[in-house]
Amino acid sequence: MEAESKTFNPGTTQPSSGQFPPGTNSSDRRSFLGWLLGICTLSVGALLSVPLVRFGLYPLRVKTTETSWSDLGDEGKFALVTSPVRRLITVEHLDGWRKAVFQRTVYVTKGADGQTIVLSAVCPHLGCSVPWNEAQGQFICPCHAGVFARDGKRISGPPPRGMDTLETTIKNGRLMVRYQYFRQLVRTKEVVA
């Protein structure tokens, strides 16, 4: 009664004969339609893939993880420092749709060549917060008595290197610092994440 029980004569196709593509006969109109179909489908597919690809590759074009630069203040204020000045900076770390805001201690001081540098207060030995001792003119770590000079250079004690300098830049006359974490217990300064 139904299709499978009767032999049908489609009237428009020939049975499979290994022709490419099947279902076509030698009629040019049919193959033309076939190709037209294919092209239309491909162009629609191509058009749609544009937003899909841009969506998927978004993190490659836009920075989705970054630590912001922190503002230390007017650059001129630090020009005449003789002793290290302690500052609390606010650091913003952006991670996709998350943002972490935290505060960290840094010291603004003069380097060996007289340039303004910014030191991380994190001791490169085991991570304690190193205070500046004005009376002794040195940084003295309270945990294991590591001693550093006013420019952060290592003087004595268990720390394997001097206090870590942080990247700085001047923007619109303001001193900006990029806060980073460095690996402890190693002789060379290595950024950790």
Place this chain on the structure above:
Amino acid sequence: MSDAAADNRSIKPKPGKELPQRIYTWIDHRTGLDKLLHQALDAPIPGGARWSYVFGSGLLFILLSQIITGVFLALYYLPSADRAHTTIAYIVKEVTSGAFLRSLHAYGSSAMVILLILHLTQTFLYGAYKNRRELLWLSGCALFVLVLAMAFTGYLLPWDQKAYFATSVGTNIASEFPFIGDWLKRFIRGGSDMGTLTLSRFFVAHVFLIPAAIFALFALHVYLFRKAGAAGSVRPDLQAPRLTTESYYPRQLLMDLGFAVVLIAALGILAHFRPVELGPEANPADTRYVPRPEWYYLPIFQWLKYWPGSLAFLGIVVIPSSITVLFAGLPFIDRRRERRPWKRPVAVGSFAVVLLSLFCLGVLSRLSDRHDHAIAAQLAHQRQETRRFMQAPFEPEMAEASLAAANIALVDPFAAKGKEVYEMQSCDSCHGDNGRGSAEGPKLIGISTKFQPDQLEALLRHPTRKMIDGGMNAVVVNDQEIKSLIAYVNSLK
């Protein structure tokens, strides 16, 4: 065709088609591709190709679109109560083409429901459930339910007010089931109340379980369809040989593809010019919120209003299940071979009545909302809130510890001074940032519940034996500083 004949032909390729022909034959000899394509493309349609047959493949096309957009959305989405809304806001407000893709996905689900109705109306009218197509019809009914389940589970995922409350109402209906109602509700929700566990299981259902079932049933559906053959035109009547039959390729395939292009163009235009909005985050404590389900659930929503209290069982369970059983069991109930709609008044008539009633219920629901001033006002307010949220710039989620740090300075300057003392004295090196604790020292959060301020001061100035053994040193600072330190430590959260 005998294999020998086929082989002969492959030795003598057609001129001008040499390479494609040979590649095709190479693949065919190893996969049987030719026979497969032949079955797919040369399937006969009695009575010829029709535009009214495009809805089935339209459904497949939208399903593919939903899968693709869904996978891409999942690159940024997280299904937890505290993150879901933020990640969707990120997609919609920040990521390139995020709003467009999300709208494609949301409108696609409405398109699925519309196409479902069109497809089942067409197959019903053409009597395409008759003549040994019972299993085909049943698999179609199952697919219908699964698609509605996809729409229901997907609706919750943005975790905005609309999503939360609409699902709350929807899952409450489950508790109307006899005997197992309450258990069922708690199973679906992952608890007595809606929460993050609800979101987790809805996500798993939406992404893994229901799609798996859809794939399986879809494969079955298409197989059964091809086995039974297209039912084709209802004219002229049961004397089959008088029907002209056309193969699927090229005309029907062309129509199917043409319809698919129309669909994607419509969805694309809608998604571009009228992107779907995300409302403010779910607030379970908001008792004023008036939830409304998506448009295709409005008829059921309205229907429920007529069955309060003890009548609920009749209206929510008995009547809908009877209609469902009749609908799904149609091929077993209607055994006549007659397929012409005008010769099937009972079937077509009752179908029309149900469809029309559903439509009227939907309209009534909208009208009653408009005429109830209180509700209309609240709904307008809700729309406004949504608009306001959409216009606000994206706000990243603030990571936990950082919030406390940011807040201290704002709230209490004395405690803020204490924070400086905390860091100067290297308390953070053992007790951690913001007193959260570390391997070297216990957390200080909540210490105000254990010690009074003067006790703390004594402990700090003169640590106990146990503290000294653990590595604690006496804190040597002046009185002001120690008091500010204690104020800071007491404020830690």
